[in-house]
Amino acid sequence: MAKKSINILIFSSIWSFIIGILTALYLNLVNYIVDFIWGYFNHNTNFSLRPAYPFLICIPFGIIIGFSVKKLGSYPLTIEEVLHDVRKNGKLDYHSWWKSFTLGLLSLGAGGSIGPEASTTVLTSGMINWLGDKIRLISTHSQSWVHFWQIHIDKDVLLKSLKFSDLFRSKNHKKWFITFNILIGLIGTILIFKLFPEEGAFGIHERPIHWSWTILWFSLIPVIGGIIFAYFFLYLEKIFTRVETLALPVLLKATL
Known part of the structure; x- marks a missing residue:
């Protein structure tokens, strides 16, 4: 039992670290796309269409976003919608992550009056929910450790697994486990922002003040x-x- 607990801790630590890295990379990607769309041509003084640039970007992107929303649905979800789903169902459906990813990047790149926190919350919460399901599988089925890098989760097998809260001896044990993995995830996020300091969407850079x-x-x-x-x-x-x-x-x- 002790060996299995150690395996679960190692498993959750590695994937929490990866989730932290992926979250930071998404924010960097948002920053890069916004900078490319609104900076590459707009900062070129020889670009004759600079006065009309917002219309050249917003109108075509608006049509693309509208078409995407019509086909895929209203994504990304707002933070309120994410919290509502978690409170109501105790989980977040992470199978539609690509919709939030695609429409989030489109909306942010097009200059929509939304922040990156909405789509980031959906993607990060989805990854955390996915990790919770993987931990449930490992705890219930001894062979699940073999499928460490397997992304797909069998819903039928998951239904037969223990609930996440039932994996812990007490509430304090559960809080300690979650807090530990959050800290590991933060280390992954901070690492990316340190490696790419100018790309962080939430980066704070020091400037000399006289x-x-x-x-x-x-x-x-x-x-x-x-x-x-x-x-x-x-x-x-x-x-x-x-x-x-x-x-x-x-x-x-x-x-x-």
Whole structure:
């Protein structure tokens, strides 16, 4: 039993590390695509269509996104939808990860007013759920360790396996196991951001600051501007919330 527990800990550690790496790589990929689409041509002063560039990108991408949503469904899920599924079903369906991946990259690359946290949450939560199912298989079936790198999970075999919570002696044992694997996953994520520091979507880079008291006066300008644009943003949000309730074609909504 002790040997099996050690095997499960090793298994979960390796895959938690990989999940952390994949999460960071996805964020780097998002950053790279956004930088390529909005920076490569737009920063070229000789590019004659620079004034019309947002329309050249947003309208075609809007049509592609609208067509994709029509065929694949409304992806990626929001964080609220992910939490609702987890609370209601106790799990997240990870078989549709490629839909969130594809539409997430399309929406973010096209300049959609969404952050990478929505699609990242879906993908990372899906991978974690998948890992939980793999651990259940290993705990119940001794031969599952042979299929360490096997991605596919047999649903029929999974139904006969123990529930994830039943694998632990106590709640504290379960909390310790989950916390340990989260830390391993964070190490994988931090490693990628350290190797590629300029690509991290959430990277914080130090800049030299020459301090003086006059900065306080100048800071009033961005504060006032920020307040004005915050109200303007909320106003636009109300308008487009109303637009979303209209019975418009999916392609038209996405393009708008």
